[in-house]
Amino acid sequence: MVYETDNKTVDDALERVFAGERLDRTDGLALLAQPVEPLAEAGAAVRDHFGDGTVDACSIVNAKAGNCAEDCGFCAQSVHFDTGIDTYEFIGPEKVLEAAKRAEHDGAQRFGIVVAEKGVSKEHRPGEWAEVLEAIRLVRDECALEIDASLGILTEEEAEILVEEGINHYNHNIETSPQYFPEIVDTHSFEDRVETLEVAKDAGMDLCAGVILGMGETPTDRVDAAIALQEIGISSLPVNVLNPVEGTPLYEQGAAISTEEIVKTVAVYKLLHPESRVRLTGGREVNLDPDEQHLPLEAGADGLLTGDYLTTEGQSPGDDIEIIERAGLEPNQEINEFDPETVKARHRDAAESSTDSTASTGAEPSDD
Numbered sequence: 001m002v003y004e005t006d007n008k009t010v011d012d013a014l015e016r017v018f019a020g021e022r023l024d025r026t027d028g029l030a031l032l033a034q035p036v037e038p039l040a041e042a043g044a045a046v047r048d049h050f051g052d053g054t055v056d057a058c059s060i061v062n063a064k065a066g067n068c069a070e071d072c073g074f075c076a077q078s079v080h081f082d083t084g085i086d087t088y089e090f091i092g093p094e095k096v097l098e099a100a101k102r103a104e105h106d107g108a109q110r111f112g113i114v115v116a117e118k119g120v121s122k123e124h125r126p127g128e129w130a131e132v133l134e135a136i137r138l139v140r141d142e143c144a145l146e147i148d149a150s151l152g153i154l155t156e157e158e159a160e161i162l163v164e165e166g167i168n169h170y171n172h173n174i175e176t177s178p179q180y181f182p183e184i185v186d187t188h189s190f191e192d193r194v195e196t197l198e199v200a201k202d203a204g205m206d207l208c209a210g211v212i213l214g215m216g217e218t219p220t221d222r223v224d225a226a227i228a229l230q231e232i233g234i235s236s237l238p239v240n241v242l243n244p245v246e247g248t249p250l251y252e253q254g255a256a257i258s259t260e261e262i263v264k265t266v267a268v269y270k271l272l273h274p275e276s277r278v279r280l281t282g283g284r285e286v287n288l289d290p291d292e293q294h295l296p297l298e299a300g301a302d303g304l305l306t307g308d309y310l311t312t313e314g315q316s317p318g319d320d321i322e323i324i325e326r327a328g329l330e331p332n333q334e335i336n337e338f339d340p341e342t343v344k345a346r347h348r349d350a351a352e353s354s355t356d357s358t359a360s361t362g363a364e365p366s367d368d
Contacts, residue, residue: 003045005038014042017274018049022230028223031268036260036299043267043300046274054332055324056277056303057317058110058148059103062310063135064090064128068116070187072175073249074212074242077116077310083247090115090128096135100143106317107343108306109335111139112148112171112208116310118188119152122161129158133165140166144336148208153196159203169236170200171208177224180217184250190228197232210238210279213265214257214287215250222265226272236303237269237276239296241283259292263299270300279303285315297327318347 003018004011009030013023023031031039066077066087076083100111113135122129132151139147149162150171162170174193175181181190197207209232211225229237241262244251270278278301284293297304306320321340324331331340 003042005041007034007038010034010038010042013271014045017046017271023272025223025227028226028268028272029220031271032219032223032264034264036264036267039264039267040295040299043270044298046270047278047300047302050274051302052332053329054302054334055297055327055329056110056279056332056334057108057306057320058112058279058303059099059106059108059307060112060114060150060305060310061091061096061099062116063096063113063132064088064115064117065310066116069118071185073184074175074215074245076245076248078248081247081249083245085245090131093131093135093138097138097142100139100145103307104143104145104336105338105343106307106347107321107331107333107336107338107340108145108317109332110148110169111143111145112150112169113139114150114171114310115152117152119154120158122155122158133161136162136165136167146335153192154199156199156203159199159205162200163204167205169208170197170205171236171238172196172200173210173212173238173240174225174228174232175212176215176217177221178228179224180215180221184215194228194232197234201233206236207232207234208236208238208279209234210236210240210281212240212242212283213262214242214283216253216256219261223268223272226269230272234273235276236279237273238279238281238303238305239266239269239301240281241287243283243286257287259288259295262287263295266296266301267299277303279305281305282310282314293323294327297324297329302329316347316351318344 013027066085067079068077071078071080076085103111120132146168147166148169149167178190201207280296280301306317307314321344
């Protein structure tokens with residue numbers, strides 16, 4: 001396949017990707033130094049060549065919040081930081097199922113069960129482990145969704161059980177490059193993260209592992225993170241952008257990345273991971289203006305996380321569908337067939353009803 005952007009560095013890389021060659025660190029650094037326009041064209045061309053023209057939506061539930069013993073500097077759920085979030089123990093299988101049904105109703109194809117702690121332990125917390133498995137079974141049996149999980153570190157036995165119960169993707173983000181990781185986390189190492197991913201992969205799960213942009217990392221760190229993910233072997237690459245939470249070490253810094261850098265990074269990630277879904281996830285709403293959110297999709301992204309995040313609100317699934325369509329793409333319906341127009345109308349009506357209610361009472365809308 002021949003595709004030209006009139007940028008030699010980009011076009012040479014694109015030709016090699018289409019020929020089946022895997023780009024390396026040198027390629028990634030050279031590409032990230034190129035202008036945004038040809039990079040975005042190339043990212044879209046790779047997505048169109050290797051993908052199906054759809055954007056895959058996933059949704060998550062924060063099934064156990066706060067009091068995590070780890071000290072990840074971006075995380076509102078760490079017990080080390082006073083962030084004022086609501087904390088709670090595992091919400092139980094029925095509430096997980098309720099969240100999954102809402103996600104199915106809103107057009108998600110995948111549903112992730114997330115537990116905030118170092119690891120859901122079969123040995124040390126057998127009751128919680130059993131509840132997680134029951135939640136997986138309920139979602140598996142009652143929803144047209146693929147089930148993913150983010151449960152922290154895993155033993156080989158635990159990973160094998162999750163596969164038997166039907167977990168498709170295991171999420172465990174690497175967050176940033178190996179060299180910058182110690183600047184963000186002290187309580188565990190980059191290698192610890194990789195080990196968990198390898199355990200999940202060896203058991204038979206696909207991997208969802210990605211990064212957080214804007215934590216003070218360099219462009220080189222962004223490339224090195226993508227190369228580390230190549231070596232691990234992933235099928236979904238979530239791209240978060242830091243949404244600084246008051247009380248965390250990174251709050252005062254703020255998100256240190258521009259729209260152009262986000263779009264360029266997404267495009268380069270697609271060139272480095274042509275057969276993986278590059279997924280827009282947390283922080284996109286606060287770091288990209290509403291009329292910019294389609295730009296990463298136009299640069300090769302072909303997945304997103306829709307609905308709310310772990311401790312912060314997202315935008316409505318109806319808004320996300322409109323952004324997908326603005327980028328000239330369609331929502332994926334491979335697992336969960338749904339009517340996009342119905343989802344958009346439902347959320348539009350809900351927003352109008354909320355506005356009317358606020359106006360009639362004279363109350364100010366809440367930020368909580």
